[in-house]
Amino acid sequence: MIPQLVTVGHRRRDGRWRRLHVPVLPVALVLSPLLLVVLLGGLVACLVFRVSPVGALRGAGHLLWALPGARFEIEDGRTAVLVSLR
Template identity: 65%
Template structure:
């Protein structure tokens, strides 16, 4: 299952926290024309590097399937950034 929602939380040095919710499906619909251009480029890249395109597509699907539940937290000094994929 592909991720449905990405939550980005950013804590600024003054202590205030900003939270952004990014729904994945509308973003995919917006960038779908770019994805249509990327598919032939990826296919040519697979053929040039002698990688099986079906295996590459399967690997991308496995990575996307593993994304839900991922949390990435970065802290530096008094600033923090948390990215959560649901």
């Protein structure tokens, strides 16, 4: 199942977290015209590098299917970012 909600957190200077919840489906619908351009660019890249387009699509699908439940935390000094996919 593809992710339904992406939560992005950012720690402020005072130590409190600010969270932003982004629903995936509405964002994908708004960005769908760009998705077509990216798909065509990926197809051209597959042809240039002699990679099977079907295999590349299958690999991208497996990656999307594995994303729900993933959690990325990055902390560097006083800056901290958390990205959680549900």
